[in-house]
Amino acid sequence: MPEGHTIHRLARDLNATLGDAPVVAWSPQGRFDSGAAALDGRPLVKAEAWGKYLFCDFGTDQVLHVHLGLIGKFRDRGAPAPPVVGEIRLRLEGPGATWDLSGPTRCELVDPSEQDLITAKLGADPLRHRPDVGSARAKFARTDRAVGAVLLDQSVVAGIGNVYRAEILFLCGIHPARPSRSLTDDEFDQVWAETVRLLRIGMRLGRIITTDPAEVGRPRSRMTNADRLYVYHQEFCRRCGDQLRTLDLGGRPIGFCPTCQPA
Ligand SMILES: [Zn+2]
CATH class of the missing domain: 3.20.190.10 (MutM-like, N-terminal)
Structure with a gap:
């Protein structure tokens, strides 16, 4: 989608x-x-x-x-x-x-x-001018639902889909099953900052690229499909080499690294 x-x-x-x-x-x-x-x-x-x-x-x-x-x-x-x-x-x-x-x-x-x-009915849109970050923060803080499911909820953050939610949580080192309410203020700030950063890159390039060019060894413009993501539809963690796992959250599967995203 x-x-x-x-x-x-x-x-x-x-x-x-x-x-x-x-x-x-x-x-x-x-x-x-x-x-x-x-x-x-x-x-x-x-x-x-x-x-x-x-x-x-x-x-x-x-x-x-x-x-x-x-x-x-x-x-x-x-x-x-x-x-x-x-x-x-x-x-x-x-x-x-x-x-x-x-x-x-x-x-x-x-x-x-x-x-x-x-x-x-839509939540804060990270790509719009002056999104209502405070409302997103408040919605994160008042639910026990898994953070991986909350990120897909368009009434909390508008525009994130299945690929971005997995990549954002990996980059923040947050286990997708953690209750949303358990995130600290700093963790929420990090999630929001990664969301804005990644969606802006995606809008500019017209494709979803979340990996760091320095880690991959080539610029984003020359990345192949095998280069551009950390966990979505991947088998092993690009950073620690562990086998990735999958959970069903928000009605759809989400991949994560059990080492880089501890429970
Ligand atoms: Zn890892």
Whole structure:
């Protein structure tokens, strides 16, 4: 599933490539005909991300809301617009870009009040301007749930998925089953700092890379898939060599190192 860095990068790229010119909007697949018609001929005023949710304002009284879910893709096919390939829910054509949306969980027009309802349920987003870190800290401190599960909870921190949560806890040396409430203030600060740092790197590079270039022996730009993570889908700890273990937390498996992340 795309994590928050993907959606923030998407918002940035939509803003950069569609600019202020009127956009041709249509639904090649036909499932979003009326929604696309309401946007057609309008300029994109602003795309913004909140966690894994994307909102695009075209200056009308409703906002385009997109959630990619597990398999959704929103890709720039370049300009001029190439032939449609596959099931495209929405195509946005600007002078310099053609954005094709396929397989989203949500693609709908919502009122600003509905947008507020969606974002009100979301926790602090590390990639937004001035995220509410205090609220995240308070939510961590008041639950006994495993920290590995709390990190996946979008109402606590918005944008972290299964890959980042495992990598963040490894880098902080925190066992994923520890009760969230047991984290010290310093540990929470470290978790938050790693979250911001890693998501920013992911947004900049367009892929999740958590390993230290000095440890791997090459810059991030030249890392292979085998180089870029510490624990997610890995077998042995890159740092101590121990066999990694897996726990089921928050309904999904999380890898960890029993030595570097003691219970
Ligand atoms: Zn280790």
